[in-house]
Amino acid sequence: MELTETHTLPVPQQRAWDALNDTEILRACIPGCESIDPDGENAYLVALSAAVGPVKARFKGRMQLTDIDAPNSYNIVFEGQGGAAGFAKGSAHVSLDADGDAATKLSYTASAQVGGKLAQIGSRLIDGAARKIAGEFFKRFGAQFGGDADSAAAADEELPAADDGTGDNTGSNEAADGESGGDGQKRKKSWTAWISKF
Numbered sequence: 001m002e003l004t005e006t007h008t009l010p011v012p013q014q015r016a017w018d019a020l021n022d023t024e025i026l027r028a029c030i031p032g033c034e035s036i037d038p039d040g041e042n043a044y045l046v047a048l049s050a051a052v053g054p055v056k057a058r059f060k061g062r063m064q065l066t067d068i069d070a071p072n073s074y075n076i077v078f079e080g081q082g083g084a085a086g087f088a089k090g091s092a093h094v095s096l097d098a099d100g101d102a103a104t105k106l107s108y109t110a111s112a113q114v115g116g117k118l119a120q121i122g123s124r125l126i127d128g129a130a131r132k133i134a135g136e137f138f139k140r141f142g143a144q145f146g147g148d149a150d151s152a153a154a155a156d157e158e159l160p161a162a163d164d165g166t167g168d169n170t171g172s173n174e175a176a177d178g179e180s181g182g183d184g185q186k187r188k189k190s191w192t193a194w195i196s197k198f
Contacts, residue, residue: 001090001114001126006107007138011145013096016104017071019144020094029140031133034058042068046080050133053125055117057085072096086116 009016019025023036023044030036032049039045042065049058061080068074072095079089090112097105114126 001123001130002109002111003127003130003134004107004109005134006105007142008099009104009106009142009145010102011104012102013098013104014071015145016096016106019141020096020106025141025144029137029144031136031140036063042066046078050082050129052118052129053121055085055121057082059085059088061088082116082118084117086114086118088112088114088118 011019023038027033027036030048034047034049035045037045039062044063045060046063047058047060049056051057059080059082061078063076063078066075066077074094076092076094078091079087081087090110092108092110094106094108097107099105110130112130118126
C-alpha cells in the first residue's frame, strides 16, 4: 500500500512542527490511538485499535523517527502486531514547507506491508481504511489549530466512501485532488458541519 497526500495547515511552520512532535496532540488526533509512550531517543511505543473491512484488532507497535531535519522533515519507521489479525510495517516521509507567513504545507508519502488476516482482505479495503484514518487524523489535527478547512473539506468527502465497507477509494482520490481548489465558503461550511457533530 502506498499513500501520498498534501494538506495545508493554518499555522506557521515551526508551530506545525512542534505539534507533530507533541505526543499528547498525536494521541488525540490518531483515530483509535490509546497511548504513545517514549521508548528511547526519538522512538515511541504505540497502542491503537483499528478496523480494516471485517477485521478489527488492537495493535501494539513501535514508531521510530529518523533523518530528522527540524523544522522541515523526518522519516517514520513503524511496525505493529495485531494478534490474529496480523501485522503491519512500513515507513513514511513527512515534510513541511512554509506557505507564506501563516500557513504550512504538510506532505507525506507512506508505504506499508501487511500480513496475516489483513493481507487476505485485499488492497482496496486496506487503501480505503488507510485513507479514512488519514482523513480523520487531519480533521482532528486541524482542530488543534482552531480549524483546518482545507484538509477537513477533503476528509469530510472522503470518510463516507470508506465507511460503506467496499473499500472503493475513488471518492477519496477525488477529495484529495480537490484540496487545492474549490469554493472556500463550501470548505467553511464543511468544517462547521464536522464540528457540530461533537
